[in-house]
Structure formats: structure tokens, C-alpha cells
Amino acid sequence: MPINFLLFLGVILFCCGLYIVVARKNVIMVLIGIELMLNAANLNLITFSAFDSGELQGQVFTLFIITVAAAEAAVGLALVVKVYQYFKSSDLSDISDLKG
Amino acid sequence: MDISLIMFYVLGGLTALSALFVAFTKNIIYAAFALIMCLFFLAGVYIFLGADFIAIVQILVYVGGILVLLLFGVMLTNRLKGEKLVSATRSRFFGILLIAAVFLVLIKGVISANFVESEWMQQEMTAKAGLKGFGLNLMTEYVLAFELIGLLLLIALIGSVYIAGNRKEGLDAH
16 A cells, blocks of 8 residues: 555645644534544554564554544543533634633 | 445545534534534544444543533533524634635645555555454553553543532631
């Protein structure tokens, strides 16, 4: 499989995730962007792991990243729900108080 | 050009298209479902790279778990009154400027690294769909990290339930 295509695909995924995190106002969208960036990293690891004959280190590492991403999504969404109950908004520009 | 290479390119292109759709759609629900499509096609790409187990895990965890979490998050954090769930955009100009810069830097890096010419790339793609090797590797060399990641997941899930759960005021005192 052509490696440059896979690396470009990773770049596209990462840039989409970064754009969402920077330019979106909704908290859920920011979490979606973080997931996209994590998957760009996973794609690169698996791409290079395909040329690693015995060890499959990239695949092992990808498994750990997926687990941490699931934990991060769970904790992040729990925090988002609590923040929404407090501020009555899931818009990032409304959530600007440090101590209310 | 054989059929598997064509399928590989099609899956990769669909992944990129759905990622772009996630980035530029306004509707949050559409974005969540397009994210799932993107991760699903990415799992297909993983299969072509000899990572069958990771592809299955990707589908199980993301399509089964994170989509449900995201949709619950959308439902719990928006007043649903029948109108579309639209996420506003702020600083679109600087966002596009930033990602254009990052995109150019990364593409330039990939091209100048020139992996195609490098020596270890000349050999065959040797990663077979070795579930046995993967499992042995996981349970011998990486067993400490494996157990720790299980512990981390347990702690994170209990913690998130504790954070998000409704607590009675009287019970909250101690």
C-alpha cells in the first residue's frame, strides 16, 4: 500500500480535527475534533507498523490510544453535562467564568 | 491495478471526505454521524494494513461506544425544541489560516522525509494478520501497560459516572 497516500490521509484528518477544535463554538464539536486528531495519530502508527515485521509495536500502541480516547470521551462528556447544568449553555463563548 | 488497491483508495478517499464533512457541516448530529462514517472507513483502511484486530476494536469502541456517548451528550446539553442543532463558528478566518499553515508544514514534512525511497520501505509489507503474534506480544512484553490501561479505563468510567450522576443534597455533605 502506498505510504504517502496514508500519510496524507493522516494529515487531512489531523487538520480537520484541528480546525474543529479551533473554530467551533459547541463543546461537543470540540470533543469530536479531538477524536479526529487522535485517529490521525492512530493511522500513522498503524501505517508504520505495517512495515514492522515481528513486533507490531504500532498496533499495540494504537490499542492503548483507543482505550485512552474512550476514557477521555467518557470523562469529557460527563464534564460537559455538568457544565451545561451549571451554565445552561454548551456554547464555549458563554462559558467564560472562572469562579461563578 | 488490482481490485484490493482500488478498494483501498476508495476507502481512504471516503475517510477524507467524511472528515471534511465533519469539519464543515453546521449540524452537530450530522457531524457526529459523519464522524462515525469516517472512523468506520478508517477501520477498513486498517484491514488493508494488516491490522484486523485494531479494525474490530475501532468499530466496537467508536461505533458502539463513542457514538452513543456523543449522541447522549448532544441530547443532554441542548434544548431540543424541534429546530436544527447548529454549532456556530467563531474565528473562521484564523482557523482556516492556522490549518492551512499546519497542513502545508505537515505535507512538506511528509514529502521531504521521502519514506518511499528509504531502505526499510523497500522490503515487503510483512505485517500479516497475525492475531496470535499480536496477542502474545500484548500478554508478554506489554502486559504491564495492558493491565494499567485497564485500570485507567475503570477509574475513568467510575469517575465519569460520579461526575455526571445526580447526587442528593443531603448525601452530598459527607
